[in-house]
Amino acid sequence: PTAQVRRDVAEAMRARESYDFDQALRILDGVVAAAPDYAEGWNQRAFIHFLKGDYDASLADLEKTLELEPRHFGALAGVGLIYLSTNRFDEGQDILRQAVALHPFLKERRMLVPQ
Numbered sequence: 001p002t003a004q005v006r007r008d009v010a011e012a013m014r015a016r017e018s019y020d021f022d023q024a025l026r027i028l029d030g031v032v033a034a035a036p037d038y039a040e041g042w043n044q045r046a047f048i049h050f051l052k053g054d055y056d057a058s059l060a061d062l063e064k065t066l067e068l069e070p071r072h073f074g075a076l077a078g079v080g081l082i083y084l085s086t087n088r089f090d091e092g093q094d095i096l097r098q099a100v101a102l103h104p105f106l107k108e109r110r111m112l113v114p115q
Contacts, residue, residue, distance in 0.1 A: 005035045009044060016048060024048045032061075039069035046078055055082045073103040080108065 046061035083092030
């Protein structure tokens, strides 16, 4: 991404760390508008939606992240967490297994049930 997009993402992360999710979301809306092909912009915005409990918006942004970067293990883990949170257990486990296959040390691996 451009230097400005990197600065905006950093600013959004500071807002998130301060629990100012609305400000983080406003900044990330600008990031995805300015850099629609930047997968991490979509992923970070998905995380803010997740933190706000808006799983539908989070899933939509995670789908866009994965469209741009199919091996984005963080986005896969995010989808898995949402599925587990919304009683889609088997789908959540499947997605988390995909994420862990890409990143074996992913912290969400603890959520996997042995097969």
